Amino acid sequence: MKKLFNISAALAIMLMARGLASCSSNAEPEPAPEKTVEVTFKAQLPSRIDARAIADGTKANELFFYVYDENNNNIAALNRHNVAFDPTGEASVTVALTAGHTYSFAFWAQAKGVTVYDPSSASTVSLDYGSERKPVAGNDDLRDAFYSLEKNVTVAADGTTVTRKIVLRRALCQLNWAIDPALVRQMKEAGVDIDGALVKVSVSKAYNRFGLLEGAPVQLDNYSQPTFDYALQPAEQLTHIYDAASEDYKNFRWLAFDYFLTSTAQPSLIDARLTIKCLDGTVLGPYEVSNKKVQGNHRTNIILTGTLAEVHVNVVIDQDFDTTDNNVGAAPAWKAAAGHHRLTHIERK
Numbered sequence: 001m002k003k004l005f006n007i008s009a010a011l012a013i014m015l016m017a018r019g020l021a022s023c024s025s026n027a028e029p030e031p032a033p034e035k036t037v038e039v040t041f042k043a044q045l046p047s048r049i050d051a052r053a054i055a056d057g058t059k060a061n062e063l064f065f066y067v068y069d070e071n072n073n074n075i076a077a078l079n080r081h082n083v084a085f086d087p088t089g090e091a092s093v094t095v096a097l098t099a100g101h102t103y104s105f106a107f108w109a110q111a112k113g114v115t116v117y118d119p120s121s122a123s124t125v126s127l128d129y130g131s132e133r134k135p136v137a138g139n140d141d142l143r144d145a146f147y148s149l150e151k152n153v154t155v156a157a158d159g160t161t162v163t164r165k166i167v168l169r170r171a172l173c174q175l176n177w178a179i180d181p182a183l184v185r186q187m188k189e190a191g192v193d194i195d196g197a198l199v200k201v202s203v204s205k206a207y208n209r210f211g212l213l214e215g216a217p218v219q220l221d222n223y224s225q226p227t228f229d230y231a232l233q234p235a236e237q238l239t240h241i242y243d244a245a246s247e248d249y250k251n252f253r254w255l256a257f258d259y260f261l262t263s264t265a266q267p268s269l270i271d272a273r274l275t276i277k278c279l280d281g282t283v284l285g286p287y288e289v290s291n292k293k294v295q296g297n298h299r300t301n302i303i304l305t306g307t308l309a310e311v312h313v314n315v316v317i318d319q320d321f322d323t324t325d326n327n328v329g330a331a332p333a334w335k336a337a338a339g340h341h342r343l344t345h346i347e348r349k
Contacts, residue, residue, distance in 0.1 A: 035099040035157050041065070043107050043166040045089035045146060054234055054257060055174060055299075059144045060109040063091040064119040070102040070152070072213055074122035081120075085109070099157035106212035109146040109168055117145060124218060125171075125210040127261055129226035138201055138228035143259040147171045149215040170297045171210055172259040175203065177274045177287075178238040178252035179304040186307065197278045198230035199256045202286075204271040206260035216296075217261055228258040230277060240301050240316070252303055264296030272302065289313055 043065075046057040063085065067078035078095045085091045097103060108119045116136060118126040125145075130136040136143075146168035155162070177199070187194060206226050211218035238254040255274065262268045269291045276284040287304060292315045294300045306312035 036096050037099050037155050037157065037162055038094055039097050039155065039162045039164065040092060040094040041105065041107075041164050041166055043091045043093070043109070043148065043168055045085065045109065045168050046170070054141050054236060054254075055144060057089060057144070057146075059111045059141050060146055060168075061085050062110065062112045063093070064108040064110075065093045066106040066122050066212055067095060067097075068104040068106070068122075068213065072104065075103075076122065079122065082112075097155045099155050102152055102154045104152060104213065105150040106215075107146075107148040107166060107168060108171075108210075108212065111142040111144070114142050116143060123212060125212065127206075127208050127210065129206055129208070129224040129260070130229075132227065135227040135229040138199065138231035138258055139234060139256055140228075140231070140259075141257075143172070145171050145259070147210070147212075147215065149213070151213075169264075171261065171264075173262050173294045173296050174299045175201065175256075175258050175260070175272060175294060176238055176254065176299055176301045177201065177256040177304070178240060178254050178301065180306075181251070181253055183304060183306065183311065184253055192278065192282055192284070193280070194233075194276055194278055194284070197233065197276050197284075199233055200227065200230045200275045200277070201256050201258050202227045202273045203258075203260060205262070205268070207262060210261055216264055226260060228256070231256075238301065240303055255304075262294050262296055267293035267295045267298075270294055274302070287311065287313060289315055 043063055045060060061084065063080070063083040065080040065083060067075045069075060078097075080093050080095075083091045083093055091109070108125055110117050110119065116128045118128070128136070148166050148168050150164070150166065153164075179194075184194060202225070204225055205223050207217035207220065207223050209217065209219045209222060234254040234257065236254055237251040239249055240252050255276070262270070271288065271290045272292065273286040273288045275286045278284070289302060292300065292302070301316050303314045303316075304311050305314060
């Protein structure tokens, strides 16, 4: 009897073991763990243009970096703020990403401590142009700002580290005003001296929101009509095309430069106004232009020429901010018919 019991117990154990083995063989295999890849982005500011101190690409010194999944949802844990640039104008960011997944990346660079831009949102950068009662400062090179956008990048699984080079571009346009030195001399001979004079600029349209995932202005019905308040003239001269046909250049006295947000993909039309306030209280202007083209990452140069009796206002838009001033190839296409302003816009206070 005892022997029979032992045989039955052994059979039961064998059947149980076979059942367990059968269950084990039918179980789904565990998925292999997803591979993580370290990706380093090296964001580079544009190289210094000529020897200018204005718009030379060195004023921006901190980077804001945003990561989005394939559905454009921001991954907050991977964002990086206030990343410093090194002396060569490069900022590095390293993040751990999942191999085989698709991401988008947005970059925004600005001067540290600047309050006119707010890049804290993962979707837009807000721009502040002040108000009529409290306009923003004019001739402020700290408003220079840069961006880049890398969309739909799939992380490959063929390495543990990846490095990507990113070239930043200007997000804004630059509007310049300058005057022919010959006209300045005529003014002095007539008793009007603009040495040390303050200048003020107004424009009819500047957008308030820059879309990080669009790489362009958004909420286009939300715009400002900013005034850039009285400021000292730049010490530098503006080298500008003088004759598009002969491709001659000339140095003009630089009066004003201001940055604001407009379309980068194509030109926009604006009205602009310049007023000059001399040290003795004399006010010149306003000098006005209407329906003139401006474009993000471009310069528009407005030049006062002519004679004391009749001031001509010439407008040229430069093709690309990242080339030297006054891209000649663009000048004939963009040059507008000169406007005429008699120098009777003078008030003495």
